Amino acid sequence: MRIQLYDTTLRDGSQGEGVNFSLQDKLLITSMLDELGFDFIEGGFPASNEKDSEYFQRVAEGVPELHGGGTRPLANAKVVAFGMTRRKGIAASEDQGLQALVKSKAPVCTVVGKTWDLHVTEVLRVSLEENLAMIRDSIAYLKSEGRTVFYDAEHFFDGYQANPDYATKTIRAAIEGGVDMVIFCDTNGGSLPEKIAATIDSIRPHVTVPFGIHCHNDCEVAVANSLKAVDSGAVQVQGTINGIGERCGNADLVSVAANLALKKGRQVLAEGGVGRLTEISRYVYELANMNFRNGQPFVGRSAFAHKGGMHVHAVNRIAHSYEHIDPAVVGNERRILVSELSGRSNIMAKTTKFNLGDDNALMKRILDRVVELEAEGYQFEAAEASFDLLVKKEIGQYEPKFRRLHYHVVVQMDASGLDSPGARPALPMTQATVKVQVGNRIELVAGEGDGPVNALDNALRKALVPAYPQLSTMRLVDYKVRVINSTEGTAAKVRVVIESADDQDVWSTIGVSENVIEASWQALADAIDYKLLKDNGQLT
Known part of the structure; x- marks a missing residue:
């Protein structure tokens, strides 16, 4: 009925x-x-x-x-x-x-x-x-x-x-x-x-x-x-x-x-309505300006996400051993996460698109690098694009599309007019100068923005778009900062996760440093690297 x-x-x-x-x-x-x-x-x-x-x-x-x-x-x-x-x-x-x-x-x-x-x-x-x-x-x-x-x-x-x-x-x-x-x-x-x-x-x-x-x-x-x-x-x-x-x-x-x-x-x-439940869930979240609930049954990003090595090993052999339905039935997808808790099964599942075969030594090397970086504060389950770049580096197939030589960020507050009754303080002005090498050329450009990250992003795009015009379609969707070792107070390390998008995809990258600007640069540079590799078909 x-x-x-x-x-x-x-x-x-x-x-x-x-x-x-x-x-x-x-x-x-x-x-x-x-x-x-x-x-x-x-x-x-x-x-x-x-x-x-x-x-x-x-x-x-x-x-x-x-x-x-x-x-x-x-x-x-x-x-x-x-x-x-x-x-x-x-x-x-x-x-x-x-x-x-x-x-x-x-x-x-x-x-x-x-x-x-x-x-x-x-x-x-x-x-x-x-x-x-x-x-x-x-x-x-x-x-x-x-x-x-x-x-x-x-x-x-x-x-x-x-x-x-x-x-x-x-x-x-x-x-x-x-x-x-x-x-x-x-x-x-x-x-x-x-x-x-x-x-x-x-x-x-x-x-x-x-x-x-x-x-x-x-x-x-x-x-x-x-x-x-x-x-x-x-x-x-x-x-x-x-x-x-x-x-x-x-x-x-x-x-x-x-x-x-x-x-x-x-x-x-x-007919076909159940297969679009994930779509309508996210559509309503977007229109309501609400964050997705990752743990939401059936349609959340984590609903079919596997992190424990034993789980991933079993899912790779028999999907329904740890999944109560096929994710595609409700328009969702399986995700394999990598972290310090992962085993080689996670790495093998996550790197299938790179056609690495059953190279156990390589899998162990990638896993050891993940564990090492997570000890420093990285978290690749929240930054899958940065993980793909890590794999490309470990297998010797990574060629950076640009090289940072120098960056400089200035935040300046104009104090004029503050003594006037009822005057509102002016907004701070942020300017970033970036010097990068693109091929055989050196680019030195400046950009302004609403904050340090926005100014860096604008300056870096200005330097790179002449060589890589496809970057003009890329946009920053979300920016998150989290303190890692809070006992260090203002000297604590921070983790920056940047979510970027173009007309086809959404991807996340990560940076870690005691300096929030440097952590942001790392995540921003990874995001651009990923976009360029993706567009050139170098991530398969």
């Missing part, structure tokens, strides 16, 4: 701390969710702000084509508008929130109402009977306007535990109003799987319509709770991409989809 996936990244997900989607972000995410075959996309709360209201008007006209210009109609998903039950003492047809749902043109409306008597009497401050009428009237009004209606039974599991008779009455009120589906919500995220199953089994005789599940992740079991609800008969799972959302987030629909399809044999998404 197909399990419906209801995505609320654009509404519930955007309530997460630090998450804020623009209107264009929301339209782009809608387009990708639709491509993958999500069944429902909750676009927002049209009564709460102009951006959500405009979203529904725009999406009715079409969503952006992700692989070309123009717009297109939705192919798989239905857009959902979210709202609350009518206010007390007001007819549903006159309630502004419900009117906003109707005006949104969304074919599906989700209405949230109170299940827990504590919230009815202490938060809403209405009578228990009035709350039932609010639920019933709101759903009936939206149904009379031709909408499909889902009812989110807020705090259902806590409410049922506190007063099962009243919680059951709220579900009956929704059904009497003509609701199409009831969604049991673990709003506080405090329930465990056994409570989810027991509560659903108890309420099921009173539920004459299909039902779904909406879990928050405050006990880190939202995915498990969602799967348990499916086992108990739920036909819809609500959640967000990457589990983002208020407090500890929501059920991660990436993991839910993968588990349902690959572990439980349920039909989800469109």
Whole structure:
């Protein structure tokens, strides 16, 4: 049986701390969710702000084509508008929130109402009977306007535990109003799987319509709770991409989809949708301006990363000995890491592309060099491009594309005007001078930047681009500094990791020194070396 996936990244997900989607972000995410075959996309709360209201008007006209210009109609998903039950003492047809749902043109409306008597009497401050009428009237009004209606039974599991008779009455009120589906919500995220199953089994005789599940992740079991609800008969799972959302987030629909399809044999998404789960996970992270969660199941960079020598040896022989699925099934890939914990199996797996054969002496030499450098503070699992350059050096196939002769960095602060009342201090000016040898030529150039690393990067590019024009497509994506031996205070060694990218690839390089500028130069020089070797086909 197909399990419906209801995505609320654009509404519930955007309530997460630090998450804020623009209107264009929301339209782009809608387009990708639709491509993958999500069944429902909750676009927002049209009564709460102009951006959500405009979203529904725009999406009715079409969503952006992700692989070309123009717009297109939705192919798989239905857009959902979210709202609350009518206010007390007001007819549903006159309630502004419900009117906003109707005006949104969304074919599906989700209405949230109170299940827990504590919230009815202490938060809403209405009578228990009035709350039932609010639920019933709101759903009936939206149904009379031709909408499909889902009812989110807020705090259902806590409410049922506190007063099962009243919680059951709220579900009956929704059904009497003509609701199409009831969604049991673990709003506080405090329930465990056994409570989810027991509560659903108890309420099921009173539920004459299909039902779904909406879990928050405050006990880190939202995915498990969602799967348990499916086992108990739920036909819809609500959640967000990457589990983002208020407090500890929501059920991660990436993991839910993968588990349902690959572990439980349920039909989800469109054909090929499961194979793009890694893609949509990273796409949403990028638009939300969030760092990837490396340890995220199924789609994280570390989900199929192997570091221990025994693990790598086994995976090289039989992949499923240490992998529960083929990474490619969800669009991910296997990664072999190298470190001081590695064995020769790691080195052999990592250097397969260099066609080095079974040269055990060479493998040992490379491993010994890795161990030696890691003792100095290097960490190659975070800088695979620098590891490839190390291998090229150890096998005698490394020819530097340029040679550093000298660099000089000046950071100057202009103190003029500081004595003036209310004057703002000027930003520091940074200039770098680089002298390098490129072939038979000596290049001496200067560059300015927002900081020492940016100035060095600009000066080095200026020196090298005439000989290597392809460097103009290379850009710095990320820059990280970490203190290695903190007991040394300001004299401690630092590790700099630079992530670079061009139009085809992303790669990371590393530098270590007591001087942060020198460590940055090492990582920057490796990044450029790697780019030039890669483009010349010298890394295979």
